Amino acid sequence: MIARKLNKKGLRVFELFIEDLRQGLKPNTPTYLLDNTDSSEAIPLEITLNSNEFTTRYELGEHLVSAIDGQDMQPVMGDTGFWSWLALYWFDQLCPLKADGSRKPSMAYNYVLSNNYNHRPRHAIYTTWQLVGRYGGHSRFLLCKELPVRGELIEQMMARQYLLSCEGVMEAAASLYWDGEIGSYKKGSAARKSAGCVARFVGWLQQLELTYDLFSLKHDDIMELMPVEFDRFKFPGGNKT
Amino acid sequence: MKRTINHTGRRKLERREVNVRLEERPNQVPTFNVDFFLETKNLPSDAVIVIEAYNRNTLQRFSFGTVGKIEKPDSRILDKVDPTGAPLFRVRIIDETEKVGRLIASVEGLKPESDETEDQRSSIITLACRPLGSQTWIVNIPADAKPELVINNSIPDAMHQLKNNPLFQSLILPSAFRQVLMHYLWEGEFDEGTVQDQWLHFAKHLAGEKPHTEDVSELMTWADMVVERFSERFELCEILKLKMEEAA
Numbered sequence: 001m002i003a004r005k006l007n008k009k010g011l012r013v014f015e016l017f018i019e020d021l022r023q024g025l026k027p028n029t030p031t032y033l034l035d036n037t038d039s040s041e042a043i044p045l046e047i048t049l050n051s052n053e054f055t056t057r058y059e060l061g062e063h064l065v066s067a068i069d070g071q072d073m074q075p076v077m078g079d080t081g082f083w084s085w086l087a088l089y090w091f092d093q094l095c096p097l098k099a100d101g102s103r104k105p106s107m108a109y110n111y112v113l114s115n116n117y118n119h120r121p122r123h124a125i126y127t128t129w130q131l132v133g134r135y136g137g138h139s140r141f142l143l144c145k146e147l148p149v150r151g152e153l154i155e156q157m158m159a160r161q162y163l164l165s166c167e168g169v170m171e172a173a174a175s176l177y178w179d180g181e182i183g184s185y186k187k188g189s190a191a192r193k194s195a196g197c198v199a200r201f202v203g204w205l206q207q208l209e210l211t212y213d214l215f216s217l218k219h220d221d222i223m224e225l226m227p228v229e230f231d232r233f234k235f236p237g238g239n240k241t
Numbered sequence: 242m243k244r245t246i247n248h249t250g251r252r253k254l255e256r257r258e259v260n261v262r263l264e265e266r267p268n269q270v271p272t273f274n275v276d277f278f279l280e281t282k283n284l285p286s287d288a289v290i291v292i293e294a295y296n297r298n299t300l301q302r303f304s305f306g307t308v309g310k311i312e313k314p315d316s317r318i319l320d321k322v323d324p325t326g327a328p329l330f331r332v333r334i335i336d337e338t339e340k341v342g343r344l345i346a347s348v349e350g351l352k353p354e355s356d357e358t359e360d361q362r363s364s365i366i367t368l369a370c371r372p373l374g375s376q377t378w379i380v381n382i383p384a385d386a387k388p389e390l391v392i393n394n395s396i397p398d399a400m401h402q403l404k405n406n407p408l409f410q411s412l413i414l415p416s417a418f419r420q421v422l423m424h425y426l427w428e429g430e431f432d433e434g435t436v437q438d439q440w441l442h443f444a445k446h447l448a449g450e451k452p453h454t455e456d457v458s459e460l461m462t463w464a465d466m467v468v469e470r471f472s473e474r475f476e477l478c479e480i481l482k483l484k485m486e487e488a489a
Contacts, residue, residue: 007375040249043376074270078297081374115325130298165300200358210251213335213342215293215302221341 061132
């Protein structure tokens, strides 16, 4: 299907649909909004999407980045209609039907791109695209859960959104927390207080930011500056050589 | 007395040391320009200057040479920044003589300077031009800043039209005025000197005291009267008719 954007009417219907679901009603997904000219409009890009089943948000991001194929995204960056259209297109995967026919959607801003600074990065597709487009495989540790799950790590990294713009930081975080063997983040990464967890990493970077230019720090610079508390993730087997 | 200790030795640049201007053109991605008035006394001449433009969770960084030799990058197009809001800017001066770049001076949250006069700066609404898809104009009402009347930047010479064309003014301004006023009326009480307070003060000046009620229809009637007086005061309909007659 060729991607479009929801217009004001389409957005309103989509929002009402989410509201109904959150109230426990069981309406059908309004997929008719996607290509109806009354509720959607064309965009100045050609993006052909498929309706494959994705096992993780990362896979969805890979597909989207590949479908965009290097086109200039500036015209639709931050466009509520476009990103909400994508969330509607994949809504049945982002918020799957339960056995009793109900769905349990998250807050509407996970699907309808919000203008609120704090809510905007919580959009399921927009943030996924930003991370995969910018960091490729290095973003896998944040997007390795199934589609309905945003994941604890991304939640903690978003506490300081600037970090998500720093390539060296993202690469260092990926090498600390990603476990390629299990295809997920390392055990203990998502803890809130224990040594070396992502929350501590974010806190440490906030201190580092007072002194150093985080944006230009390379992966190796960060790994060298890192205090010993991160050794349990840096050298998971205890082997420092 | 509140005291702060600067452990980092980093200097906070004064806003007057950097002057950022946004250059918006119809149907084109905005660019920006910067003039530096740096007090360089305590800044090494080989320290690197970078500027970051940001809006919401998007960011774009540009290198501007060094303190001793400022070099503007050829391209200052903001094509990686979310265009649905006005970008802010931060300036960082970095000592790169060591292996890892050390931040020695910075300033955050710089708003680009506009072409506004002193009179316009004291106005109660700001004007902007941005991509709006098929919408011709919208009103943004942030919680802690002046409301903003945004006109679609694909309209040729949009800002000039809004400032000078009676057709634009007479058809947009009353409705925009009503939107802002109704928004503030629903919000309730405000502190003295806030933007909301300034709006209600202006409205009272036009149509007298706001009714002391929460009755929606009474408040709407008062808002209608404010907008009517506003239109009368600026003779919006008369000027529009005159211009149309001249054009005929």
